[in-house]
Amino acid sequence: MIYRFRVILDNTSEDDVFRDLEIREGDTMEDLHNIITQSFGFDGMEMASFYVSDDQWNQGEEIAMMDMSESGATVKMMSTTIINSLIHEAATRLIYVYDFMNLWTFYVELGEIVEEAEGTDYPNLMFVNGQIPDEAPEKTFEAEEEDDDFNEFEDGIDDDDYQDMDFDENWN
Template sequence: MIYKFRALLDNDTEEDIFRDIEIRETDSLEDLHNAITQSFGFDGLEMASFYISNNDWDQGEEISMFDVSEGANAVRLMNETILNTVVSKTQTKLIYVYDFMNMWTFLIELAEIAEESEGTDYPNLMFVHGQIPDAAPQKEFEAENFDDDYDEFEDELDVDDYDNLDFDENWN
């Protein structure tokens, strides 16, 4: 079977920027990563991760390019994760982040599951809409329940006044 995905740049511009990509359900997330980076004109050399998402686009479990956890926690890897193990008719959404310094963020949604077309090479870029901007869209994060009156330094402690601090400044 063939999965047809729409990869939409998560931005706040008036024009949507997306790519429609066909890929075999038995291909890996690394194959999808490569198809996305190529279709948007990236070199594919930066770190990236997929995140399983729900219908509200909440970020769930990470599936990474490389295991950088140093053995602390088991990490799923793109090259070991087959598409049909994370995406299905009931689980259709992924979040894809490319280049963690710039945070290019894409909303990936399974649009259709179809039969493989004879003579078609997969992955297949089906449709291109919009041009990728020169820089990643800036995200604005809002804190929930943030008290504007909170002052981290309200105790007026002078950290440069060593004589009145409660520790030995030559402890080591």
């Protein structure tokens, strides 16, 4: 079967930037990564990850390009994770982040599942809308809950009074 995805740039401008693409359900997440980077004009050499997402686009489990985990934690890898093991009729959304320094962020959604078309090479870029900007769109990160009464500087300690602290002020 062939999965048809719409990949949308998380963009703050008024222009919609997206790509519609097709890929075999048995291909790897690395194959999906490759067609996304190529279709948006990236060289594909930066770090990237997919994240399983729910219907509200909340970021879930990571599928990494390279294993950067510490302390023996297991991480799903793009090269060994088959697309249909993550994405199917009941789970249709992914978040894709390319280039961790610039945080190009994309919403990836399964649009439909179709039969393979004879004579078509897959993966296949079906449709292009909009041009990717020269720089990644700015991200604003908001805390989920803010404690209005919290002030990190109101701890009752006078930073200029070294007499009550347990160290020598000339230690270095």
